[in-house]
Amino acid sequence: MPTQSETASMAEISSGPGNPPAPPVLPLTGEIPPPSQSDAPKYDPTVKAGSAEERCKYTLNQFVDSKPGLREFFPDKIFAGYAARAARLVDEIIKLKCPKETAQQFAILVLYDLALLIDDSSSMYTDDDGARVKTLHTLLKAVAEVYELAREEGIMSVRYLNGRQGRKNVTKAKVDEVHKAIRYHGLTMIGTQLQEKILKPFVEKKVMTKPLLTMIITDGAIEGESSGVLEKNIYNCLTSLQSGPKPKTEDAVAFMFARIGDDPGAKELIESLDNHKDMDQWIDCLPVNEKIEDVGNGSAEHWSVLRKLFLGALDADIDRFDVVQAETPIDTSEKVLKLKDHHKVRPLGEEEEDV
Template identity: 55%
Template sequence: MAASRMHADKFSSKLKLFVERQKPGLVQFFPDYNFDEYSQRGADMVETLVDRACPREIAEQFAVLALYDLVILLDDSSSMEYEDGGNRKDMLKKVLEAIADVYELAREEGIVSVRFLNNPTGRKDIKKADVAGLHAEIQYDGVTMTGTELQNKILKPFVLEPQTPMRKPLLTMIITDGDIEGEKQGVLKRNINNCLAKLDNDSERTVDSVAFMFARIGDDPAAKTLIEALDDDDKLGAWIDCLPVDSHLDDIDISTNGRSHWDVLRKLMLGGLYEDVDEDDDIYDESLPFEPHGKGPCVDV
């Protein structure tokens, strides 16, 4: 029997549960749990994703992205071009296409902004159709000052010193291939910590106004150490999630559209929003071999 289609009022109830259970501070953005502006878009998003073979339960989680503004900070340092024979650039394009393909269902204009570690010029309103052009224009040069550029290009303009008040909470993705270079140790964690501290003392916003997701492209061991340390941080971990460093990012290719595609994309886009997704760092755990001894085949009785 086919599942009934999602309606706006039903999805509004699911948004209310999400806020109550996962991000109670979002009530500041949506007083009295009023999601009228986003309920229909979220409900439509669920059905579109299900039509694309996304499991319904996962599609309903993706649809909470209708409540968030998404910005991405991309690593355009030199190593992205010359390491791994150019494979890192190709993987970056696949990841961006997969993210945009889902997020443009949550926000018609697409990803709010894509900023770069080294290039001072970013791009706004990026949809899947824009990714190829954006990717072709990237000039890889410079170092990986992740903490400094996160502060200057994301936290200040969108959270700490916005030109207009925040209307929605901000989900920030940082996609990098290497360890931090060109800045003092600890700048990244300090800037995230200070942002949360200021929000915690804000009369109109709360710490739930932001969430962060980190992903590594390539196999740089220093980047592996950095991402694992962020993921395991006792104080900041509730607002930060990291795609497991051994995740099969190849599976994110939208041409596959299989279950592994949705599992990786769910971790990448929702790990900073859902506690259970945050804690699920074993999406590729394999079953151990098990052969029972002395047991015959099961039979019906």
């Protein structure tokens, strides 16, 4: 644990002029040799030609080829079991009025574990006359309804910025109980809590069998931690994955940020992350001109927003076609590099296990 003087030094690193050059780091290029002929989709005699399962298998193959690091998780590319589950997912969400072409894109969810990091700060409860709490409840139900089709046990983990008790394997049937148990208090230390509650237990210390998609849902700007901690923690995670043991490549993680409500601080945070020149390959944000409140309201935007939330950080084409009327982005890339290997987050105590 850093001393007070070390902590003060860290703060200076994040903002003071004249800092020494940062230690060299691996470039986040994602450059892995292109697939060879042997990487072509493998023949599976159990899958009928032209079937929904075959279409999903093709979708999964195309997707893994677009992210070469994923080959470490799925080396044979037969996708035994994944294609069948993906076909069921596509069929079920079409029944829920998802447009057919959009539904096919959701097939790639079967390849990912999903974790949620939820803002349970006091403003979620006190602002907008409680509307943000209701929006969160509706969002959790919609996310769980779709994702349990990709993973039968449901959302792998739901964790909170302030609450220490996480919940694992959250299905739609469990959402009411999970939501009712949230106690809104504290600050919005997204960078610190992302490291302690998501990256450390599910990336650094876990034997990963699937890549991890993390959704971060917040209603306000970051409070209670030094500037740049969020970017630094994501950056350090990516560089360590790039140079670490397989299958933990840099394609093992993806991050989706979204805001509840209309807080201008949250808007600024979303825009700065969405335009980050070094990490936009791994980070996506729900555009500020799309509203998370449209989920579950019966509008045509319901599936548009869910598509962005689930797939925007995974599929470059979806991210590429965003139309965001953003203000001038905050350039934090230099700050991230200066913070690397110098700023260690002060532990907040041991986290309780998910229940």
